[in-house]
Structures are given as structure tokens and as C-alpha cells.
Amino acid sequence: MNRLSPKRGRPVDPAKRAAILETARELFFEHGYGVGLETIAARAGVSRQTIYNLFESKDDLFAAIVQESSSQITAALAELTPESTPRDVLTALGVGFLSKILSNRAVQFQRLLIGSAASFPTLGPTFYANGPGRGLARLAAYLDRETGAKRLAVSDPVLAAEQFFGMLMGHRSMRRTLRIDGEMPAEEIRRRVDAAVGAFLRAYGV
Numbered sequence: 001m002n003r004l005s006p007k008r009g010r011p012v013d014p015a016k017r018a019a020i021l022e023t024a025r026e027l028f029f030e031h032g033y034g035v036g037l038e039t040i041a042a043r044a045g046v047s048r049q050t051i052y053n054l055f056e057s058k059d060d061l062f063a064a065i066v067q068e069s070s071s072q073i074t075a076a077l078a079e080l081t082p083e084s085t086p087r088d089v090l091t092a093l094g095v096g097f098l099s100k101i102l103s104n105r106a107v108q109f110q111r112l113l114i115g116s117a118a119s120f121p122t123l124g125p126t127f128y129a130n131g132p133g134r135g136l137a138r139l140a141a142y143l144d145r146e147t148g149a150k151r152l153a154v155s156d157p158v159l160a161a162e163q164f165f166g167m168l169m170g171h172r173s174m175r176r177t178l179r180i181d182g183e184m185p186a187e188e189i190r191r192r193v194d195a196a197v198g199a200f201l202r203a204y205g206v
Contacts, residue, residue, distance in 0.1 A: 017054050020044050025065050029108060033062070033116040033123055059126050066130040073100045074138045086146055086205070087197060093139070094168050094193035101169070102184050107176045114177075136161050143204075154204050163203075167196035 023044040027035045037058055041048045055061040071078070076092035100106055117124045140157035147154045154160045170192070175181040184192075 016046060016050065020046060020051060020054065020061070021065055021068065024061055028062070028065075028112065029105075032112060033058075033120050037061075059122050062123070063126050063130040066127055067134065069100070070131045070134045073097050074135050077138050077142050086152055087201060089142065090164065090197045090200060091193055094164075094196060095189060097135075097165070098168055098172075098184065098189045098193060099186075102172060102176055102189075104183060107173075110173075110177050132165075136165065139164065150206060152204050153206050160200075160204060164196065164200050167199060168192065 020040065024040045027040055027043065031039075037048055037051055040061075041051055044051075051061065055064060073096055074093065076089055076096060079092075080089065113123065113127055136158065139161040143152060143154045143157040143160050146152040147157070172181065172184065172192075176183075
């Protein structure tokens with residue numbers, strides 16, 4: 001296949017990049033991961049070469065979309081102040097995480113991934129590395145720093161991060177994906193987050 005090469009050294013137009021990401025996100029939802037870059041470029045009103053100027057491949061474009069969502073979910077870990085306590089940070093992270101991951105949009109995206117993973121072998125690893133894996137690493141790094149500051153006592157930050165996300169999700173993500181449950185009300189999200197944070201701090205607090 002005749003593939004265009006990405007150009008190096010050109011300044012990035014943030015508005016154009018954002019438009020391409022949003023267009024690709026919409027088309028992935030509408031048509032699945034099989035949608036071509038030509039279709040994305042046409043709807044975004046740019047050339048295919050413009051996409052390659054910004055992203056090396058469709059996988060790279062998809063990774064950028066997932067990274068953007070991951071950054072939104074873990075925003076609480078990037079907005080720390082000297083007054084931020086582990087309870088404050090974990091609560092904000094938990095509310096943001098559940099609000100995003102259990103939304104209709106996110107559930108539709110999970111179904112898309114499940115349906116497309118067999119046909120596109122790089123899809124699952126790309127999603128995990130740039131989404132859940134990235135979020136896990138960010139939380140583990142935070143837990144490690146808080147342990148060093150004597151505000152937590154976590155011997156295995158990665159395991160503890162997995163446990164925290166696991167307590168938040170329970171079976172609700174599976175039930176949403178299987179169309180058993182609808183969206184979770186905000187008060188139920190907060191109740192589940194408070195319970196998970198309380199259990200986590202009882203295990204790892206000082």
C-alpha cells in the first residue's frame with residue numbers, strides 16, 4: 001500500500017489536531033476501527049498528508065484519542081496542591097473515573113473494542129497501554145510519592161493501584177457492557193467512591 005510519510009519539524013496546529021481527534025473519535029464510534037484515514041481526513045476537512053504530519057499511523061491517532069481520555073480521567077493526579085490529602089485526591093480521582101468509565105459513551109467504546117479486537121490485533125494493546133495502563137502507572141506513581149512523604153504506607157504501588165480501581169469498578173462495568181444496568185446516578189457514584197477510598201485508606205493509611 002502506498003503510505004504517506006509523516007513530516008518532521010512542522011509546527012503543530014492545535015486546532016487542526018483537535019479537529020482530527022474529534023472527527024476520528026466520532027467515526028470510530030459510528031463505523032468501528034476499520035474506518036480509513038481517507039474518510040477521517042475528508043470529514044475533518046484536511047488532507048491525508050495532514051493527518052500523517054501529526055500522527056504516524058491510525059494506531060498512533062487512536063492512541064492519542066485514548067491518551068486524551070486517560071488524562072481527563074486522571075486529572076486529579078495532575079492538579080495537586082500542598083493541601084491535597086490522599087483522601088481528597090483519591091475521591092476526586094474515583095468520581096472522575098467512574099463518571100467517565102460508566103458513561104454511555106465509554107460503554108459504547110468498550111463494546112467497540114471487544115467487537116474489533118480480533119480483527120485488529122494491535123487495537124487492544126494500544127488501548128491498554130495508552131488508557132488503563134497509563135492511568136494505573138500514574139496512580140502507582142502518586143501512591144509511591146505519598147508513601148515517601150509518609151502520608152501513605154504502600155509497599156507495592158502497582159498492586160495497590162489495581163486494588164483501588166478494582167474496588168471502584170466492582171461488577172458495574174461488566175453489567176453496563178452487558179446491557180444489564182443503565183447509567184449510575186451521581187449519588188451512587190459518590191457512595192461507591194467513598195466506600196472504596198475508606199477501605200483503601202484503612203489498608204494503606206498512616
